[in-house]
Amino acid sequence: MNHPEWIAAYRRAGASRRLLTCVALLLAVASAAAAPPEKVALVGARIIPVVGPDVDRGTLLIEHGRIAAIGKDVKIPYDAMEVDVSGKVLFPGMIDPHSWRGLDQPNESLPVMPYLDVYDATDPSRLFFENALRDGITTVHVVQGNDCVIGGVTRVVRPIGLSLAEMTVAERVGIKLSTSPKRGFDRMLQMATLREAFLELDDYLERLAEQKYEEKLSKKEKKIDVGPKEARQRGRELIEPSDYDDAHANLVQLTRGQIDAWIYAGAATDVAPAIKIARDHGFLERTVLVLGPECFKAVDDIKASGRPVVLDDELVYRERDPLTGKLTETFVPKVFADAGVKFALQPSPDASLPERYLNYQAARCVREGLSRDAALRSITMNPAEAIGLGDRLGSLEVGKTANVVVLSGDPLNFNSWVEYVYIDGIRAYDRSKDPRLAELLGEEPEGEKKPPAEGEKEKKAEEDPAAKPDAAGNGKDATQGDASGGKSQGEKPGEKKDAPPGVRRPAHRDGAEGGE
Amino acid sequence: MTSRGDLNVECRMSNVECTTRWLMTTIALTVASGVTATPARAADPAGTAYRVGKVVTMDAADTVINNAVVLERDGKIEKVGRAPEVDIPSDYRIVDMPDHWLTPGFVDAHNHTAGSLRDLNDMVYLTNPGLRTLETIVPESELVKQGRAGGVTTVLLIPGSGTNLSGFGTLSKMGGESVDQMVVKSPGSLKIAQAGNPERYWFRVGRTFMNYNTRQTLEKARDYHLKWEAYEQQPDRADEPEYDPIWHEFRGLFRRDFPVSVHTQIYQVMMTTIDMLTVRLGLRTVLDHCTFDGYKIAPLVNETDAYTINGPRQYHFDRTERRMNGNAARWWQGGVRTLGINTDAPVVPEEELPYQAAMACWYGWKPYEALRGLTIIPAEALMLEKDVGSIEVGKQADFGLWTGDPIDPRSACELTVIGGKAVYDASKERRF
Incomplete structure (x- = not known):
């Protein structure tokens, strides 16, 4: 041996x-x-900035992770890396305004848990984040699910990074609330629990103030000299932020307008209570309503509240008359668009449905008669504003974060591919280096790309209700030219699993997303 | 004395190998009786000399000595060297095993069998500060005897992982007639379990709550420690803080006197472990299990001083890559060098610790590194490297004598020595 x-x-x-x-x-x-190049010029593409007119054959210059210039005659600095994207379309990185999919589970079991933070359960290795890149989503607002009374605080992340520190764009953005009954609750219990949480907060703050006043006196070795009401009044200014306990600290911030409220109302009947609770406790101005499909019936209340909304991924509301059996279908975004309410679309949490693609959702809006502008804003600018980052994200404008999706065609044409995704100027996704996509499609990656068979193309077009002539920009054929950065010609699929330089993200967790 | 018939009944090997073993045993017994016959036996020998074929010392220079002698005196290693260079004092007992390997006794950083299994986990709350395994130790239990028959000499007895914080672990020897004789250090570690088993607590809890809850428990403990520390530094400045038995033992944790043992696996969970415990709370961290796709976190682990003690699951089938991954091998490839192996006994029997290492090698790890992963690495992880983990002068005489390389599953442990005492002697009471 x-x-x-x-x-x-x-x-x-x-x-x-x-x-x-x-x-x-x-x-x-x-x-x-390996740092990403500091300066990148994307040259020759049609630029859709969303907030202004399109630029044909323009140049978008990225410097230090921000958009430095956009236009036809942009002078490219000598030290910028030039990427030829002629024939392609530049679109702002799409924004998922409300998703629990980065979490291990949507909700915890207790009804009131404002002390939670999605920080503790967001998993950078979820397939969800990798898919987000593939779908052109550059920003995800991770929010707990709707099965709660008060949930934890939320976080805006980018789908790249090995750890939450690397992923985080903004932390403590909002806090989740729900006026629709949590599992096992009815509406009365739901609202009673919600009211009680805020009443308890008031009571806690009163007691804390009294205690602080008493402490102040005891330092001077004095006994309390006024009645409880006066003591509470005097103690109020003595409270410091570090005095609040975990159970109340976030709610205090909510009622002081330091953190947003993301209130879920699943049915029309839950809308008025949501607005009321926000108004009663002084955070209506910082509220975003997350609505179920039926809530379009409360559009007047919503309009009057002036709050932005996030619509359900199910865009069509169907109702059958119980007596006649007549089916009524309502296209929900149309109702909100007509009423002039600012709305954002959210992708379906179910990865196997086409509703998972935000540009598909937007294209359906156009099909149902919304303006192209309204549809595009609903997946870019509006969600950016809803998450409070409208000044940094949501459009292609000079000074904004360089979150850019390079599409092979118009974003509303469902035949368009996401070719590259830039996040903070980092090339975070490159379709020619996506071995999983290549394997699924039976394509040879990079260099040996074959156009899809004619039959397949037609089939895809049939399936796609959004492929409207007016919405279509450059077709698929325009993508067949070799417009890549030309960096990795001839790599084998096995070697391509490495992320592009500058991107740190874990290979996603294998197996079903739900369990271990 | 064992008869040949008895051996056959117990022996799980082929007849041929059984016969070989029987022959070997007979020879060993003859040698042993020869030793008994020496006059030194009458007056207690002053020490013991082990004459062996090979000593794998596991020291910093990776020394391997062939045809070596190891002298033991007063439970410590007195001398190690090549046979011709070591003079064996005349009053030393000689154990002559010239075909055998002598390796440091194995250290298992994740054990439940040194204590009673009935007291594995008091699942009172999700976090249970104040509990410790010291109270559960059972000396000379059948499982302890079985474990040391596999060359295991030191274990960290920790509570189960049914709750996020289940109590303090105890560093214990695998020999000793009483608790006092067994225990090396208490607390030996704080046990924390993240995700996995604790999720089954009550009506299922998720990671947002578990991590919040664990963190705030530890922050309470840290605040208690800081209060005391401030007082100790400047006793005149403040009143003595109130003593709280629940939190007092945590002080050693924040002083880094002992590590935190974390049941952790899966990417996100290991990420949280590193972030919360190692980086933010500054604890000395021993990552236990480290299975499933945990190895993908290696770049973050490499930025810290955490120890990675992998096992008992040695492989992971990655469904997207469609291939088997050896966990230890992938950690190694990820640049992790403080890598060891554990059994989580009784999940995997304690005596199969080297077999776990063998599996790790079958899936692509390296045998010598695996042997380090059973000895010096876990010893360092548990802060015992001054006493155990390698065959060096002055260290405790804890070792195993093997028929060959312990990482080779065909090898058998013939003699286990703890503190100079033979606690398992196959020639007297063969277990395998």
């Missing part, structure tokens, strides 16, 4: 092992720290 070979080997290994270790570590560090 001797092993002369490896015994000899490990005796030799004494010195060389350590050397190898050092080399391996250096390599690991070097590859992780």
